[in-house]
Amino acid sequence: MKLLHTADWHIGRQLNSNGISLLDDQTYVLEQIIDLAKKEAVDGVIIAGDLYDRGLPPVEAVSLFNQTLNRLLFEAGIPVYAITGNHDSAKRLEFGQEFFRRQGFHLVSRLADSFQPIELEGLQIFLLPFIDPIDARVYYQDSDLSTMDGVMRRIIADMKEQFNPAKKQILVTHFAVSKGADDSDLRQKMLSETTRMVGGLTTLTSDLFADFAYVALGHIHTRYASPTETVAYSGSPLIFNKDEAKRKDVKGVYLLDISDGAIQKTFHPLKPYKDFYVLEAPYQELLQQVFYDKYPRKKARFAFDILVEERKDLEGINVRFQLEEIYGQEIIDLRIKETKAKPKMKRASFNSSQSQLAEDQLIADFFSEMTGGDQLTAYQKSLVEELLGKGEA
Amino acid sequence: MKLLHTADWHIGRQLNSNGISLLDDQTYVLEQIIDLAKKEAVDGVIIAGDLYDRGLPPVEAVSLFNQTLNRLLFEAGIPVYAITGNHDSAKRLEFGQEFFRRQGFHLVSRLADSFQPIELEGLQIFLLPFIDPIDARVYYQDSDLSTMDGVMRRIIADMKEQFNPAKKQILVTHFAVSKGADDSDLRQKMLSETTRMVGGLTTLTSDLFADFAYVALGHIHTRYASPTETVAYSGSPLIFNKDEAKRKDVKGVYLLDISDGAIQKTFHPLKPYKDFYVLEAPYQELLQQVFYDKYPRKKARFAFDILVEERKDLEGINVRFQLEEIYGQEIIDLRIKETKAKPKMKRASFNSSQSQLAEDQLIADFFSEMTGGDQLTAYQKSLVEELLGKGEA
Numbered sequence: 095m096k097l098l099h100t101a102d103w104h105i106g107r108q109l110n111s112n113g114i115s116l117l118d119d120q121t122y123v124l125e126q127i128i129d130l131a132k133k134e135a136v137d138g139v140i141i142a143g144d145l146y147d148r149g150l151p152p153v154e155a156v157s158l159f160n161q162t163l164n165r166l167l168f169e170a171g172i173p174v175y176a177i178t179g180n181h182d183s184a185k186r187l188e189f190g191q192e193f194f195r196r197q198g199f200h201l202v203s204r205l206a207d208s209f210q211p212i213e214l215e216g217l218q219i220f221l222l223p224f225i226d227p228i229d230a231r232v233y234y235q236d237s238d239l240s241t242m243d244g245v246m247r248r249i250i251a252d253m254k255e256q257f258n259p260a261k262k263q264i265l266v267t268h269f270a271v272s273k274g275a276d277d278s279d280l281r282q283k284m285l286s287e288t289t290r291m292v293g294g295l296t297t298l299t300s301d302l303f304a305d306f307a308y309v310a311l312g313h314i315h316t317r318y319a320s321p322t323e324t325v326a327y328s329g330s331p332l333i334f335n336k337d338e339a340k341r342k343d344v345k346g347v348y349l350l351d352i353s354d355g356a357i358q359k360t361f362h363p364l365k366p367y368k369d370f371y372v373l374e375a376p377y378q379e380l381l382q383q384v385f386y387d388k389y390p391r392k393k394a395r396f397a398f399d400i401l402v403e404e405r406k407d408l409e410g411i412n413v414r415f416q417l418e419e420i421y422g423q424e425i426i427d428l429r430i431k432e433t434k435a436k437p438k439m440k441r442a443s444f445n446s447s448q449s450q451l452a453e454d455q456l457i458a459d460f461f462s463e464m465t466g467g468d469q470l471t472a473y474q475k476s477l478v479e480e481l482l483g484k485g486e487a
Numbered sequence: 488m489k490l491l492h493t494a495d496w497h498i499g500r501q502l503n504s505n506g507i508s509l510l511d512d513q514t515y516v517l518e519q520i521i522d523l524a525k526k527e528a529v530d531g532v533i534i535a536g537d538l539y540d541r542g543l544p545p546v547e548a549v550s551l552f553n554q555t556l557n558r559l560l561f562e563a564g565i566p567v568y569a570i571t572g573n574h575d576s577a578k579r580l581e582f583g584q585e586f587f588r589r590q591g592f593h594l595v596s597r598l599a600d601s602f603q604p605i606e607l608e609g610l611q612i613f614l615l616p617f618i619d620p621i622d623a624r625v626y627y628q629d630s631d632l633s634t635m636d637g638v639m640r641r642i643i644a645d646m647k648e649q650f651n652p653a654k655k656q657i658l659v660t661h662f663a664v665s666k667g668a669d670d671s672d673l674r675q676k677m678l679s680e681t682t683r684m685v686g687g688l689t690t691l692t693s694d695l696f697a698d699f700a701y702v703a704l705g706h707i708h709t710r711y712a713s714p715t716e717t718v719a720y721s722g723s724p725l726i727f728n729k730d731e732a733k734r735k736d737v738k739g740v741y742l743l744d745i746s747d748g749a750i751q752k753t754f755h756p757l758k759p760y761k762d763f764y765v766l767e768a769p770y771q772e773l774l775q776q777v778f779y780d781k782y783p784r785k786k787a788r789f790a791f792d793i794l795v796e797e798r799k800d801l802e803g804i805n806v807r808f809q810l811e812e813i814y815g816q817e818i819i820d821l822r823i824k825e826t827k828a829k830p831k832m833k834r835a836s837f838n839s840s841q842s843q844l845a846e847d848q849l850i851a852d853f854f855s856e857m858t859g860g861d862q863l864t865a866y867q868k869s870l871v872e873e874l875l876g877k878g879e880a
Contacts, residue, residue: 150543153576153578153579156578156579156581156582157578157581157582159582160581160582160583160584163583163586164585167585167586168585183546185546185549185550186546186549188549188550188553189549189550189552189553189583190553190556190582190583190586190587191553192557192560192561193556193560193583193586193587193590193592194583194586196590197586197589197590199586
């Protein structure tokens, strides 16, 4: 039994806030996913939530998703096992589910539909969409269910009643899951704060899922965030922002080969439609042919961190224009970094705030990753500062 | 072969602009349609466009439509033949069509999908959604296709190539169709103007459809607008506004019994969820028990045309409050009509403007009917005035 695990397609998403549509990029990688699924003759494609980027996706996004499903189901005859994520409108995606299910496209958007597994040869697949604890309180009519941890324990207990001991169980779901129960203090603290704050963000630990042979996760866009080998994020199939580009995230999907013995997991990278380079260099260097000839200019996307002694060194220069002449139109981000030391008086505090910033930024990045791109609000930032001891200092 | 013909469900519509949801009303009448389809063991339900009231219907509307389809298809095993109307988003309703088609829910939203009929025993059903002439120009790559009449002739010629002479042909479509080719001058004039103006409103004549055994129309909400016995509007299943309530429109669906010999058409009325009364009477009369006891007060909807000698007769009276005390909360419309003659000087012009108004209103009502509730713009009003000779006077 072979399954392909992917997640976080976010069809209809734009790159950063630049309004650059990723639809061509998404078409390109989805094409590869279809081809891979066909070539490997998989028995199913798992999409672990965030199919679309928004509850009301643009028509082109709906059309691409429709076309992708048609090709998988009717051209290749490959079933699809999908759930809604926090970016999807669970309600809107209810339309037609019964028609879809009868044709091998299993899409679950309601907790109530999560307990009946899909029965395959030697395998049971449980589809649990992203939910808020309040959905569980309504479903169970139990107002004591306040934490996502408690909710998940209850859900898994109910799922286990459907377990067939002669089969392996796979869970497809869409939450932030960290390793074990004893994660780093800071992360735990931060998450418990944000959980209460954003209402949807929740943290779970991988030990909860011990009864499943594999948990196909969505929500966090990089597979490096996977808590364990068998409780794993596939990551998104595309780079969505500068941070991911900077880290040179290699995007792809997992192929699961499930036999009696064990589950074998292989990563298959996807070729991006356009490469995305984040270049950090002194301004004059960026303009030199020996530097820029290394990059597929005008065929890739770029972000620049321009190093200058002082900001005024660039006065009177149309930086964006000059860079566009060389690198092409898709300059996603342009930042200027001053390298000259600040006057002595301020240096001490500058340094301390630098290291502070790094930690702040770490949390902000992590938050953005977890929420699929949201920024911390002023209130959330103040809580982070408090956690880091900055508020008390 | 038995078919049920309905149209213009406009799920998600609100009553007038009062924000009163018709969802309970729609649930109630759709229930009756399902029951009738089951009781009569029809071979299919035709929905001739305007499934929803808007391109982006509220989730409750999507849910009701979903549930209605599930009941027809999976509970009763009755196929559904539907098209998109001018109120539906053709693009958004493309999602899942292939899944739907394979399960007996035939939904066509693109001209390109209109030429392949659904083949039934002794019958071919062609599904032609509401389109704009520009869609036809794109499809045929012919910029000369400017009128809807020309477009329809071309479409029907192409459909006829698929005609099986051993079968009868049924067309399901969603346009304004008037009787014959020689309709009243005013209506023709008005329509030719508005066609150009609103870009979507179009007029066709019933003689175009001579080759079809039956044309199941949607668009105009009353079956009394049907051009002929076999080119017919079923009307909407619900009263949507005060004008329809005033005319005491009886809403319902058609049952078609198609045998070798002929097509037999029977009207089946639907019971409304709430009755809607438009009462015109002097104010004091409305407050008298002998008057109001005739009506199912607090269980129905009301609109009032209150006759008073002069508007000032009602000064200091909270009319809405007094009427709500008696008739209930659902007062949809409240108008005051002065009966006292105006001073002599102005009477002549008042009378002339009265008769003028009547004709204006007739056209405005008709326009609203045709467009599913739109009001004439200032520019359109001026054209109507010109047509009526008011602009020249």
